[in-house]
Amino acid sequence: MVTMADYTGLKPAWCKGCGNFGILKALNQALVNLGFEPHQVLMVSGIGDAGKLPHYTKGNVFHALHGRHIPVAIGARIAYPELKVIAIGGDGDTYGEGGNHLLHAMRRNFDITCLVHNNQVYGLTKGQASPTSDPGFETSTTPQGAGPAVNPIALGIGSGASFVGRGFAGDGQHLTELIEQAISFQGFALVDILQPCVSFNTRNTFKWFRERVYRLDEEGEYEPTDKKAALDKASEWEERIPIGTIYREQKPLFEHHILGTDRPPLAKQEISLAGVEKLLGDFY
């Protein structure tokens, strides 16, 4: 039986107290709880401190370019759908550099769990504004304050993502459950994770989030299949911040749309000339 020990990787090079530790632990626990072994999992990551996460656990790993982790993950999903594919990136990766990839992966609906370490700042480059920095957030490159921010939850719902959730790195148990749900969900699952940066974000701190974050499933009547209600929740930020599964809708997978489901996975097929010679007939 798979245990947490099977997911022991290299020693993290993150800052002490970084929100990433909570995400790493929650992801490992979720994979253990679901019974996945490391060789069944492919983690494709972007760059920055989020992109390093796969090195600190175990699995197949493709540490890709800034913002390009989603297309690499898509290629792997199409080729070998038996892999459990998890795309891991930061807010810069996913909403900035790779924003176009995210947009189209969501509308198409590949079966990929997309974890976003959203610390609202560029950490590894030492504190510049990110697409999700709060408006007015002053940094070395935005002395006049950051402009309007991307709303990842509204973006996800509006772009047709079939699963949109938000977690908080400071609530490990809830985050584990959320990641478990996202991994188990068949379809593109966007999980925006509030991840306080202890070095460069003095505004959105653990304390700031703890004063605002609340669990949606403790709100009573919330139904994540209700798109209008989900969009209402997406607009909450300054005073109260909901976490949990915000929106969910089962849709057909795009990898099935491309290839159907009646053949073995591409990665399992032998190279053969069968059917090729026949093609030449059209050209006479």
Added chain:
Amino acid sequence: MSTDFNFMIAGEAGQGIKTMGHILIKTFARGGYHVFADRDYESRIQGGHSFCRIRVKDSEIGAVSEALDIVVALNKQSVGMHRKQLKPKGVIIYDGNRLTEVKGKNLFSVPLEQIAQERAGSKVMSNSVGVGAALGLLGYQLGLSEGVFNDHFEGKAAEANIEAARGGYEYTQKSRKGSALHLEAAGDTKRMVLNGNEAFALGAIAAGCKLIAAYPMTPATSIMEYMASKAKELGIAVYQPEDEIAAINVAIGAGYTGIRAMTATSGSGLCLMVEGLGLAGLTETPVVIVDAQRPGPAVGLATRTGQGDLQFVLNAHHDDFPRAVLAPRSIEDAFWTAVRAFNLTEKYQLPVIVLTDAHLATSYVTVGEVDFSKISIDRGEIYEGKPEEYKRHRITKSGISPRSFPGQGRALVVTNADEYNEEGYPTEDPETRTAMMQKRMRKLEGLGKEIIAPQWYGPEKPEITLLGWGSACGAVKEAVDILQNEQVSISCLLFNELCPFPTEKVRSSLQKAGKTYVVENNFSGHLARLMKDQADIKVSGEILKYDGRPFPPAFIAERIEKEVQ
């Protein structure tokens, strides 16, 4: 006397030039001829000027010719533009009822619209009347075209077009008795008609390519379109992502899992892919990238041809990593280059770039039987050791680290866009960095030995040797034939495999080559620069053309004639 007929169907975009060109190409191919046909069109959906040129010979052809025997001109502009290209006995077929102001020699009016209306019930089929009229002028077997019409159109549309062509044929037969032009079917040798993109796509499919991720861009798109048309039948994944950046990364993700994957684009699309090119280089992930060149920079000439990307693809990306660059010399060669590209990319785990261009990609040629028994598949070294001991980037003498495929065993496959250690985890250790750089670059030693020498054509020890690469080779070869007939001592050296550069093989070929001239469709002589850089060989001269049009062999021959005088 040998046959060398040159036809043109010309008009506006939207007048069915491509379709009628296709009908003529196959009509002559089915009559036992060798055919070479190119298309010339503007970047617009309707209007403008567009033509299809179809050259018919009784021997192999690899180039266009500008001198025309018959032009079917569907508008006034086409008459004016192509009249000066007519051979002395050449004829322009046009609709004198419609183009009343057109006058002069070598014109033959056929009431195209009237015949189309009477015989097929619609003026739209004037183009088919024109095809029939051209065949009638020659006395060529009309029946051969009827078979092609039947294959191309469905039911009633086929009947109507055949009837229109018959109308044109009968009209010219009756009113142009004793035509100076004559061509009859030469036999029943069966040959395929392929364009370069189709040939490459077929080669890729034969080589086991299971995924193409590409963003539409002229002139590369029809590779993807052909594969898409066969995707369901063959179980190939054809994926059109949001942009070229995604395209190459999707192909890399697929290549990492162990399937043969590719992308195809043109110049500025490749610019967007360059970041991914380096990713494939560093992560040692197989990927085949087709760059169907068109003139640039930027959007350049979207529907025209050029060979201006060679220096770009040799050097694209920051810092060093190994790559291979191949450039098929003919449409048939595109098929075999595809097979070769997929073998090299997997064996050496590096990106392989295939340079074609609009001329090769979209021209059609007759191709004899393809010998499938010559196709061999080399997937390179696959790891067979204990899973727990697997190291994706193990340092080896050859530089090749055996591959394992994620999820297909218990071995963990770890790779990285950061510099890595043998396990694939990031490192900043200077010794490991040095060792890894050397390991990756060492793959070029094995690959370099495998690189096939350029092809020599013509007598040994000539006074002049032409050097060509990629699609220009067809015209270069024919220019050599023309000049040899004029008693010029000339040969040529034709390159496909350009990187790693076959330095020693080239040096030995050129030892007794006389004066050397590169023939290239670009401004700065990219092959000449490569020869200087890699082999310290300085060519005697350069025949360069960068107007977006392919080389006619006569153009090259004239330039050499001037040099010889």
